[in-house]
Amino acid sequence: DQQVKQNSPSLSVQEGRISILNCDYTNSMFDYFLWYKKYPAEGPTFLISISSIKDKNEDGRFTVFLNKSAKHLSLHIVPSQPGDSAVYFCAASAVDNYGQNFVFGPGTRLSVLP
């Protein structure tokens, strides 16, 4: 039951270029989406989120785009830096669900090459 999918297990990008990480979801009840970054031996760190009433949210070098009709979101990192090398998880939640479980995708490992 893969409600949240990240079809690229890995991505390599040159320093200074744009990194685009993709995420697809199947549950139409999801209305709040988040991106997390994870380094080895650490917990996931919250990066940026977007509500379903928006189609774009920006925070510094990070921008998340949401296409509700396609059930697709993406994270853009520009410019990419070597310190961005990590595993990136997409997560989704249905806000009106009382327990409000967050469902995570399998992650994409980003390598930013100097």
Add this chain to the structure above:
Amino acid sequence: EPEVTQTPSHQVTQMGQEVILRCVPISNHLYFYWYRQILGQKVEFLVSFYNNEISEKSEIFDDQFSVERPDGSNFTLKIRSTKLEDSAMYFCASRRTGGRSPLHFGNGTRLTVT
């Protein structure tokens, strides 16, 4: 910046033994979660907790698992009789409100069952 703290960072136990994983959520947070990540697999939801009761739990969270908030600061996960397949990273997370607020994770406890 306030953070979620988890102890111990690594726990080794024998099959059939009980373990308690401890977490101190961020102090003004009201919603608490446990997730786990088996090596090489996705981050999986176990349980959410609000207002001193479980609000949602997954199929993984069977009768061998329990959670408790014994005082105003700690949030614990107990596994009554550990199995080999319980070996994983266990992440505690908290958030300040319901709705559109992100989870903040601790750095995890690596549980190894031998």
